Amino acid sequence: MNAPSRSPSSRRRFLQFSAAALSGVALANCRPQIADPGGNSGGSGSQNSLSIYSWSNYFDDELLSSFTAETGIRIVADVFDSNEAMLARVQAGGGAAYSIIYPSDYMVQQMIELDLLTELDKSRLEGLDRLLDQWQNPVYDPNNAHSVPTTWGTTGLVFSRSRLNPAPADWDFLWEQQSQLNGRLTLFNDVREVMGAVLKSLGFSYNSTDPAQIEAAYNRLRELKPAIASFTTDGWRDQIVTGDLLVAMGYSSDAIDLATEAPDIEYVIPASGSSLWTDTMVIPKTAPNPEGAYAWMNFLLKPENAARAVERLKFATPNQAAIDLLSPELRNNKNLFPPAEVLAKCEGIAPVGAATELYDRYWTQITSA
Amino acid sequence: MAVSPSSASTPVQTSSPSIANRLSRLVQPLLLLAPAGVWLLLLLVIPTLMILNISLIPGLRPGEIPGAYGLGNFxxxxxxxxxxxxxxxxxxxxxxxxxxxxxxxxxxxxxxxxxxxxxxxxxxxxxxxxxxxxxxxxxxxxxxxxxxxxxxxxxxxxxxxxxxxxxxxxxxxxxxxxxxxxxxxxxxxxxxxxxxxxxxxxxxxxxxxxxxxxxxxxxxxxxxxxxxxxxxxxxxxxxxxxxxxxxxxxxxxxxxxxxxxxxxxxxxxxxxxxxxxxxxxxxxxxxxxxxxxxxxxxxxxxx
The missing domain is CATH 1.10.3720.10 (MetI-like)
Structure with missing residues (x-):
C-alpha cells in the first residue's frame, strides 16, 4: 500500500479486492473450458486463451463475454493491487503466463528500462490516432512505443460538504485549517503521492529530485502530522461518510464511486495541481499469445467498446472517440473529465532515480515519529 | 550333524536380524524424517541462506547488476x-x-x-x-x-x-x-x-x-x-x-x-x-x- 499504487475505485479496497479475487477464481475456472477440445482442434490451447494481469476493476462479465463472442478468445484474468507487487512477481518469473499487463505510467517507464516490454507493432493496432493529444506522446513512453493508455484519473481531496466549512480548494487548506482537521485527515499510504502533494503546495514539482526541496516538503509534512489520522490509500471511505474523517486524499475514481452512494461527498483537484495518473496495456516480452494481446488492445481501442466499459465501470478513457459516445452526464462530469486548464497543472508521477532512497528515508521517518 | 547346522545357523539367524535391526534402526528414522527434512531443507534452510546471500550485497535491486559483497545493509x-x-x-x-x-x-x-x-x-x-x-x-x-x-x-x-x-x-x-x-x-x-x-x-x-x-x-x-x-x-x-x-x-x-x-x-x-x-x-x-x-x-x- 505504500507503493505508488493508484487508479480507480474499488481496486484498493480490501473487500472489493477480495470480491475481485473471487471473480479471478471464477475466471480461472474457465481454464478447463479453454483446454476443451471443442475449440480450435488444430491450434494449441494458448492461442484460444489470453492471460491478463490487471487491476481488479477494469473488467466485468459483459466486457469479457463480448470479447470472447467477437474473437473466440477466452480471458484468464489475475489481479494485482500495486504496481510494485506486479513488478516483483514479473521479475521473479511469475509473469510468464501473461500476454497483457496493466502497469501505470511510471511503471511502464521502469519496465521499459528493465527491458521487460515488447515494442508495439503499430501496424497491428487500430485507433491510436483517436487518443486525446495529451496521450499521443506521453512522457513515460514516448510515442506510446510500448504501451496503450487505457484509463486515467487524478488525485485530489475528498470531503463532506455539509461538515466542512470552508470547502478546500488547494493543498494549503490542510495547513490553514489544521486545528479544525485535528486527527480527521487521511493522506495516501504512498510516499510519492504524499510528498508530491506537499511539494506542489510549496510550488515545486511532484517529481522533485532536489534534496533541499524534498527536505522542505518533509518539514512541512511534519508540521501537518498532528492533523493526520493515518496514511491510507483506501481506508477512508466509510469513515468520511460517517464523519469520523473530514478530508481524505483520494483518487478521482474512488471519489466518483463514493459520491454515487453518498451525495454529500465532494471531490476537488487542488488548484496548485496534483498528480495525473494513467494506466496502460503492455505486452511483456515473455507473452505466450501476442496475437491475442493485439486483439484485446484493438477491442478496447474501439470507441463503442471503450465507451460501454466507461459507462459501467466509471473510469476516464483517453479515447476521444469513446468520450464522444458517452452520455452528456458522464462526459460533463468534471471529476471524471476535468477541464484542460486544471489538467495542465497536474503532473504524472515519474521515476526519481536515486532520490527514491531519500523519499523512502523521509517516509520511514515520518511514519515512525 | 543335526545339531551342528542348527547351532551354526542359530548365530547366523540371530545375527542377520540384528543386522537387519541395526539397518532398520538406521533406515527408519531416515524414512520418517526424510519428508520433513526435505521440506525443511527446500523451503526453509535454502531460502534462508538465499536471503542471507542477498542481505550481504549492499543496495541490491532486482534487474540490476549486483555489486560487491559487504556489510552495508546490516x-x-x-x-x-x-x-x-x-x-x-x-x-x-x-x-x-x-x-x-x-x-x-x-x-x-x-x-x-x-x-x-x-x-x-x-x-x-x-x-x-x-x-x-x-x-x-x-x-x-x-x-x-x-x-x-x-x-x-x-x-x-x-x-x-x-x-x-x-x-x-x-x-x-x-x-x-x-x-x-x-x-x-x-x-x-x-x-x-x-x-x-x-x-x-x-x-x-x-x-x-x-x-x-x-x-x-x-x-x-x-x-x-x-x-x-x-x-x-x-x-x-x-x-x-x-x-x-x-x-x-x-x-x-x-x-x-x-x-x-x-x-x-x-x-x-x-x-x-x-x-x-x-x-x-x-x-x-x-x-x-x-x-x-x-x-x-x-x-x-x-x-
Whole structure:
C-alpha cells in the first residue's frame, strides 16, 4: 500500500479486492473450458486463451463475454493491487503466463528500462490516432512505443460538504485549517503521492529530485502530522461518510464511486495541481499469445467498446472517440473529465532515480515519529 | 550333524536380524524424517541462506547488476531511524505479550481447573473460534468499534462517560494484536495447567499455605514452561504482524514487518536492505526459540 499504487475505485479496497479475487477464481475456472477440445482442434490451447494481469476493476462479465463472442478468445484474468507487487512477481518469473499487463505510467517507464516490454507493432493496432493529444506522446513512453493508455484519473481531496466549512480548494487548506482537521485527515499510504502533494503546495514539482526541496516538503509534512489520522490509500471511505474523517486524499475514481452512494461527498483537484495518473496495456516480452494481446488492445481501442466499459465501470478513457459516445452526464462530469486548464497543472508521477532512497528515508521517518 | 547346522545357523539367524535391526534402526528414522527434512531443507534452510546471500550485497535491486559483497545493509540497520522502527515493533510485541498473559492466564486457569469437565472442550473451542476468521476481518471490526463515532463511543456516550479517541494510536494496535493472539496463549497455558499436579496444591494447603502462597509457589512454578512457551509464541507472531499496526496504528505505525515489506514491494525495491532486516528478524526469533529450548524443556523434564 505504500507503493505508488493508484487508479480507480474499488481496486484498493480490501473487500472489493477480495470480491475481485473471487471473480479471478471464477475466471480461472474457465481454464478447463479453454483446454476443451471443442475449440480450435488444430491450434494449441494458448492461442484460444489470453492471460491478463490487471487491476481488479477494469473488467466485468459483459466486457469479457463480448470479447470472447467477437474473437473466440477466452480471458484468464489475475489481479494485482500495486504496481510494485506486479513488478516483483514479473521479475521473479511469475509473469510468464501473461500476454497483457496493466502497469501505470511510471511503471511502464521502469519496465521499459528493465527491458521487460515488447515494442508495439503499430501496424497491428487500430485507433491510436483517436487518443486525446495529451496521450499521443506521453512522457513515460514516448510515442506510446510500448504501451496503450487505457484509463486515467487524478488525485485530489475528498470531503463532506455539509461538515466542512470552508470547502478546500488547494493543498494549503490542510495547513490553514489544521486545528479544525485535528486527527480527521487521511493522506495516501504512498510516499510519492504524499510528498508530491506537499511539494506542489510549496510550488515545486511532484517529481522533485532536489534534496533541499524534498527536505522542505518533509518539514512541512511534519508540521501537518498532528492533523493526520493515518496514511491510507483506501481506508477512508466509510469513515468520511460517517464523519469520523473530514478530508481524505483520494483518487478521482474512488471519489466518483463514493459520491454515487453518498451525495454529500465532494471531490476537488487542488488548484496548485496534483498528480495525473494513467494506466496502460503492455505486452511483456515473455507473452505466450501476442496475437491475442493485439486483439484485446484493438477491442478496447474501439470507441463503442471503450465507451460501454466507461459507462459501467466509471473510469476516464483517453479515447476521444469513446468520450464522444458517452452520455452528456458522464462526459460533463468534471471529476471524471476535468477541464484542460486544471489538467495542465497536474503532473504524472515519474521515476526519481536515486532520490527514491531519500523519499523512502523521509517516509520511514515520518511514519515512525 | 543335526545339531551342528542348527547351532551354526542359530548365530547366523540371530545375527542377520540384528543386522537387519541395526539397518532398520538406521533406515527408519531416515524414512520418517526424510519428508520433513526435505521440506525443511527446500523451503526453509535454502531460502534462508538465499536471503542471507542477498542481505550481504549492499543496495541490491532486482534487474540490476549486483555489486560487491559487504556489510552495508546490516550497518544501515543501526541508523537511528531504523532502530526507532525496531523499538516500536518490540514495544507492540512486548505489550501484546504482557496483555495476553494477564488476560489469558485466568481464563486458562478457569477452563483447566474450575470449569465443569464436560464443558471444557466446548469452552476451548469457543475461545479459539475467533481464529477461524481472517485477521484482516478482526482488525476491521476493531476499526468499527474504536473509531470516534464507533461502537465503543456510542456505548460510553449512552452511560454518560466521555468519548475515547483510541483508533490510530499505539493502544489500538496493542488491543488488536492482543485480541488476535490471545487464543494461542490460552491454548498453551491450558495444556500446561491441565497437567498441574493437584496433590501438590493439597499438600501446600495441608502445610498451611494460603491460596495466594499456593498459587505463587506451586501453580506458577509448575506452569512456567507453558507461560514461557505461550509468551514466546505471542511475542514472535506479534513481532511479525503488520496488519494491526497498519489498520489501527494511524500515522505513526511503521513496524519492522512493514519496513521489510516496503523494501521488497515499495518504491525503493532495495532487496538487499530488506533481506538484512529479515535476517535480523529471523535471528531475533531463533534466539528466542533457542532460549525456550534451553530453559523451557529442562523444566518439563524435571517433572
Amino acid at each position: 550497518l544501515r540497520i543501526f541508523d537511528p531511524i531504523n532502530l526507532r522502527v525496531m523499538g516500536r515493533s518490540l514495544y507492540f510485541a512486548i505489550g501484546t505479550t504482557i496483555i495476553c498473559l494477564l488476560l489469558g492466564f485466568p481464563v486458562a486457569y478457569w477452563i483447566a481447573l474450575l470449569s465443569p469437565p464436560r464443558w471444557r472442550n466446548l469452552l476451548l473451542v469457543a475461545f479459539v473460534l475467533p481464529l477461524w476468521t481472517s485477521s484482516l476481518l478482526r482488525d476491521y471490526a476493531w476499526i468499527t468499534i474504536l473509531r470516534p463515532t464507533g461502537v465503543l463511543n456510542s456505548l460510553l456516550g449512552a452511560i454518560g462517560l466521555p468519548p475515547q479517541s483510541l483508533l490510530n494510536t499505539g493502544t489500538a494496535v496493542i488491543i488488536g494484536l492482543s485480541y488476535s493472539f490471545l487464543p494461542y496463549m490460552v491454548l498453551i497455558l491450558y495444556a500446561s495447567l491441565e497437567k498441574l499436579d493437584r496433590r501438590l496444591l493439597e499438600a501446600a494447603a495441608d502445610l498451611g499455605a494460603n491460596a495466594r502462597q499456593a498459587f505463587l509457589k506451586v501453580t506458577v512454578p509448575q506452569t512456567l514452561p507453558g507461560i514461557a512457551a505461550g509468551s514466546l509464541l505471542v511475542f514472535i507472531i506479534s513481532l511479525g504482524d503488520f496488519i494491526a499496526p497498519e489498520l489501527l496504528g494511524g500515522a505513526s505505525s511503521m513496524t519492522i514487518a512493514r519496513l521489510i515489506y516496503n523494501q521488497f514491494l515499495g518504491a525503493t525495491r532495495n532487496w538487499g536492505f530488506g533481506s538484512a532486516l529479515s535476517m535480523i528478524l529471523i535471528l531475533a526469533v531463533s534466539l528466542a526459540i533457542a532460549l525456550l529450548l534451553k530453559y523451557g524443556d529442562r523444566d518439563i523434564e524435571s517433572y
